[in-house]
Amino acid sequence: MLKKRLRLLRSTPFRLALAFGLLFILAFLVADIITYQLLKRDLAQALDDSVRDTYSIVAATYSSEEEEEDFVAAVATYARLNNPEDSIFLLVNEKGERLAGNVSVFMAKDGLSTIEAGDIGVKGDDRIRIQAGTVGGNRLIVGESYSDTNDLERIALMSFVWASGVIVILACGGGAFFAARAQRRLDGIERAMSDVSAGNLARRIPLEGNGDDIDVVAGQMNEALDRLSALVEGMRQVSADIAHDLKTPLNRLRMTIEQAMQQSGRGVDVQPFLLDAREESDRISATFEALLRISQIEAGARKARFLPVDLADIMSSVAEIYGGVAEDNGQSLAFATRPASPCMVNGDRELLTQLFVNLVENAITHCPPMTSITLALEAGDGSFTATVADDGPGIPEAERELVFRRLYRLDKSRTTPGSGLGLSLVKAIADLHGAQITLGDRHPGLGVIMRFPAQQQGQGT
Structure with a gap:
């Protein structure tokens, strides 16, 4: 358990969650401080306004010297009705004698000022905000205690403290929760990759x-x-x-060499045996060269040579070259459907030619006489569909995906020359060019359908 917690503390998700949590807490505290200072300023301003208003109201009761007694009586009434710990009222004549009030005589400058309650004999240690001035030759002082303001500030401060505490708990708890959740998913990735590394x-x-x-x-x-x-x-x-697949030709090669050795010892000419051995060796070498070429194509090394090429031109050339070969085999080969405009794709002309050559050669080799082989090309929405079709025996549905595997050959094709790499090469070239390739039943015959993406503007330039 301890190890798991230590791992969580060291994990990147937890550290990120902690960093963002601390940043959020810091932002909240800064906002709290600014809000508290603004509230404090507003409360102080409100107290000043209240003191000024009270002073103005009391001073307004004085109208003339003849009514000075009424003014003194009004101040005395205010003083009697208010506790000096909350509000103070003081009226002093020119001689410094108190005419009315609820506090002892003290001196204060004109305007607003702040004094300590203890300095004027008021209980408590709160400060008092006062307004002083001269009214009808007498000195009038009105003040209000900071106690209510301090209480509001204290309530606001405690609210901010509690809110900050809740925010800290939520930020840390939420950060830990989401960090643990993210770490659990990362642990799943780690376990999966470990299993893959172990061979699963x-x-x-x-x-x-x-x-x-x-x-x-x-x-x-x-x-x-x-x-x-x-x-x-x-x-x-x-x-x-x-x-x-190579075991048989290697065995044949070994048997041919052994026969040559035996006949050589008897003085018989071994030239035919050596020619057979060379042909078998060439076939084996061709198989490995084809495998190497497929690997190079699948690695994408030829993509650097991609240029804009016309699919219709390539298919037309293949149909023209192999038309005579098909006729010699008692078959027909034609480029049946061709769009009027060029069908430009981004690719390697040599590889694309090899693709259609392999498909045509397959059809010629594995189809009987009187077979019709057709090439077709149609333009679609952002793509071109190329088809090489025949009305021969076709390929069983169960084996249509298998024929793209390297060295895979149908049972009926094992007696014919070939390595089983022709369609593997076709698939590799199609994949390199981003083309989708499918095999379809023509009833009878086989259709190889390839959908090539059209050249986009800016490609191959």
Whole structure:
């Protein structure tokens, strides 16, 4: 438990939550201080206004010397009705004698000023805000205690203190909660990656489904793990296929060499055996070269050579070149559908030519005489759809995805020349160009449908 808490304290989410919590608390305290100072100033201003108003009201009772007794009586009434600890009233004549009031005589300058309650004999230690002036030759002093103002300031201050305490608790508690929640998700990512490192390639990072940043990153990591798993599975499958498919030609090569050695010892000409061995070696070398080329294409190294190319021009050239080959095989090959305007895509002309050559050669090789092979190209919304179709025997639906695997060959094709890499190369080139490739049933025959993204403005320039 202690280790888990220490780990949480060291975690980035907790530190970020703590930093933002402290920043929020600091901002709240600054706002509290500013608000308290403004409130304090307003309360002081309100007290001054109250003292001035009271002074004005009392002074207004004096109108002339003839009514001075009424003025003195009015001040005496105010003094009698108010506690000196709350409000003071004092009227002093020119000789310094008290005419009326609820406090002893003291001196004060004209205008507003502040005095201590104890200095004028009033109980308590509060200060008093006073207004002094001369009215009809007499000295009038009116004042109010700061006690109410101090009480309001104290209440406001305590409110701010309690509010700050609540904010601190909520900020720290909420920060810890959200930090622990984020850390739990990061721990899930860590566990998933540890399992993957340990060889469990099927492990994936759990998603919350709320679409936040961690979910986005986790989703991208899951996609990367999917690609990694597919790549590792592909490598495993390729290794098994290489071991399986190359075992026979290597055995044939070994047997040919052994026969040549035996016949050489008998003085027989071994030239035919050596020619057979060279042909077998060339086929094996061609297989490895094709595998290497597919790997280079999948690595994206050829993307640096991408330029704007016309798909229609490439398909037309392939149809023209292989038209005679199809006729010699008793078949027909035609570029049946072609848009009037250029179909520009961003790509490698050599690789795209190889793609259509492989598809046409596959159709010519695996289809019987009288087969019709057609190439078609249609322009769509931001894309071009290229199709290579035939009315031959086709490919069983269960094997249509398998034929894109390296070295995979249909049972009926194992007696024909080839390495099983033609469609793998087609798939690699299509993926490199961002094209979607699907195999469809033509009833009868097979249709290879590829959707290429059209060249965007600014690409390939």
